[in-house]
Amino acid sequence: MVRVLLFKSLIVYFSQLLLIVSAHQTGKCPPSLDCGLLGQIQFPFTTTEQPHCGLLAIHGCQHDPSAPKTLQLGTSTTSTSYSVLKVEPRTIVFADDEQERYLRNKSCKAFSKNVTLPHTSPLASFRIKYNISIFRCNHSLKPSLPNYFHNYPNCSPEYDIFYAHPNTLSYTGFQWPSSLAPCSAIQLPLEGVPSEDPFQFLTGNIVVEVQLSHECERCLDGKGQCLLDTKGEFNCTTASAGSRSWVVKMVLALALVVTVALLLAIFKIYYTRLQKQNSANQRIEVFLKKHGALQIKRYGYSEIKKVTNCFRNKLGQGGFGSVYKGKLQDGPYVAVKILNELKDDGEEFINEVASISRTSHINIVTLLGFCCDGSKRALVYEFMSNGSLEKFIYEEKALMTDHQLDCQMFYHIVIGVARGLEYLHKGCNTRILHFDIKPHNILLDENFNPKISDFGLAKICSRKESIVSIFGVRGTAGYIAPEVFSRNFGVVSHKSDIYSYGMMILELIGGRKNTMTRPNPSSEIYFPDWIYNRLESNQELGLQNMRNISDQKMIRKMAIVGLWCIQTHPSTRPAISRVLEMLESKVELLQIPPKPLLSSPPTSPVYLSSEAL
Ligand SMILES: *[C@@H]1O[C@H](CO)[C@@H](O)[C@H](O)[C@H]1NC(C)=O
Ligand SMILES: *[C@@H]1O[C@H](CO)[C@@H](O)[C@H](O)[C@H]1NC(C)=O
Ligand SMILES: *[C@@H]1O[C@H](CO)[C@@H](O)[C@H](O)[C@H]1NC(C)=O
Ligand SMILES: *[C@@H]1O[C@H](CO)[C@@H](O)[C@H](O)[C@H]1NC(C)=O
Ligand SMILES: *[C@@H]1O[C@H](CO)[C@@H](O)[C@H](O)[C@H]1NC(C)=O
Secondary structure, eight states: OHHHHHHHHHHHHHHHHHHHHHHHHTTTOOSOEEOGGGOEEOTTEEETTSGGGOSEEEETTTSOTTSOOEEEESOSSSOEEEEEEEEETTEEEEEOHHHHHHHHTTOGGGGSOOOOOOOOOSSEEEEESSEEEEEEEETTTOOOOOTTEEEEGGGTTTEEEEEEOHHHHTSTTOOOOGGGTTSEEEEEEBOSOOOSOHHHHBOSEEEEEEEEOHHHHHHHHTTOEEEEOTTSOEEEEOSOOOOHHHHHHHHHHHHHHHHHHHHHHHHHHHHHHHHHHHHHHHHHHHHHHHTTTOOSEEEOHHHHHHHTTTTTSEEEEETTEEEEEEEOTTSOEEEEEEEOTTSSSSHHHHHHHHHHHTOOOTTBOOEEEEEEETTEEEEEEEOOTTOBTHHHHSHHHHTTSSOOOOHHHHHHHHHHHHHHHHIIIIISSEEEEOSOOSGGGEEEOTTOOEEEOOOTTOEEEETTOOSOOOSSOOSOTTTOOHHHHOGGGOOOSHHHHHHHHHHHHHHHHHTSOTTSOOSSTTSOOOHHHHHHHHHHTTOOOOOTTOOSHHHHHHHHHHHHHHHHHTOSSGGGSOOHHHHHHHHHSOGGGOOOOOOOSSOOOOSSOOSOOGGGO
């Protein structure tokens, strides 16, 4: 313990020495400036006392720490003062109090002005990180717009407000409809998922991201100072001119200090890794002891190496590690997942072992063994010869497989996955929520029976618990239920898996990712919307893989079930047993669900997590 403290203080001492030395190196501007409660700030941010040291000068840094910190933007005649909430290396968050008041009052003045950002210079450009374009059209204009546009009517008679769901905007080739050309556009910061009521998702808190020019980034990397010369051109100033020998001595001293600091830092990193690993291993051992009667075999790392023939045959790569093909001695083929070292405190490993070792179902992949040996952790599964469902779905990938799945087969897979989910949700004493249902995690055996795999995000809860508390967002973009993103949509529960399952069905019948565009982006854009409109108006679905009337009915049935599953509100989604009932009943008996309100959770985060402010 004492040793650790000693090393810590040594590191602090040396790093301060380093700061002082490098401050001399770069002339008058130190590498960072103190700004009270905002902490240390760095280029492009600076204080109003040293305005030449950055591009955005924050006022009030040198007063007492709790004094308000503000930022002045705009020209000297029309400048606005914002209070600064947070500063990060390339991001600043500030508050527009006036806008906040308009929003709280639901005043249409909130739509009247752009946020003033500093001008782009040869050193940097600025943008509002989470923004939405709002169109203000003369009331008499009445533009005709696609149905993914929202209209907020309460600002008439002066004008109408239009905006689109940002999901639609992420398609390559997207262009604003020309009918909006006569309208004035502003870009406003947002912090929620866009809905009918703009006052719900707009915000007065502005997150501005600074993108430094490449030459300026390079200059900073070289401990230089980005400047504009008198002609307004870029100039990178490095070490201030001084006597040469002084510079040499300084460089030598610096090198020495850096070396010592580096050695110490390496030691420290190694030490904390060791500690972290120990605590992770302790957690795992405690867990394994508690579940002493696990029916699965434990392997040493050397055995794992032997089983996989030194990791010769890689099957795939997931978020948590790589998967290799292996063969048990005189036994069957297996898939061995090697978990990333020390990515966490052993949580994924415990989740996976705890969840799967409790299950035994034809539609859930079987765990045969595991390895927990020092920092190495691995899981051994039965081998699925047909791999992941993913490669059979998406048109471009499916062409590369030697086997194309027909409609009948997709139906078989959809039913199988539902049975697996039913088992997880209802079949054992405890309820297991998977939280990452997607085609990638559905494996197919030699007869194309589907099996749910990858329980790294799973959560075990008692069957009585109808509400589950989870920390943060878990899952994969495109499949995450809205309530997992934002608790405004409802509580997280087994219905969150249903949503992901619904997205998966729709991808299966659509033959492509729901979030991707068709070759022609100006045609219908979002597949769930497209298929909903087709179903509702009773049109032919006209999808691939349909050969006869019974295929058509089957696709129609799966589409209806999929749309029920992706309802925005968890309570409107069916439970998994109802899903199975629907899949097994006649399509004529199924009701078309209400249109899913929100097309899908955004693929890029348009929400702000609480710690971002
Ligand atoms: C907001 O509404 C309150 C009460 O209705 C009013 O006193 C205040 O002046 C309004 N503020 C703005 C900025 O319109
Ligand atoms: C709004 O966001 C888009 C996409 O991130 C970005 O290209 C644009 O510059 C932003 N607008 C402003 C005014 O910062
Ligand atoms: C809106 O349109 C009407 C009729 O075209 C025109 O008279 C009016 O000046 C316009 N208003 C604005 C604010 O542009
Ligand atoms: C707001 O800014 C956008 C681009 O940043 C610009 O196209 C638009 O004309 C501005 N609108 C107003 C009303 O100033
Ligand atoms: C940058 O500025 C320094 C000092 O003002 C000057 O000596 C140097 O020549 C300039 N470099 C370039 C590339 O303009």
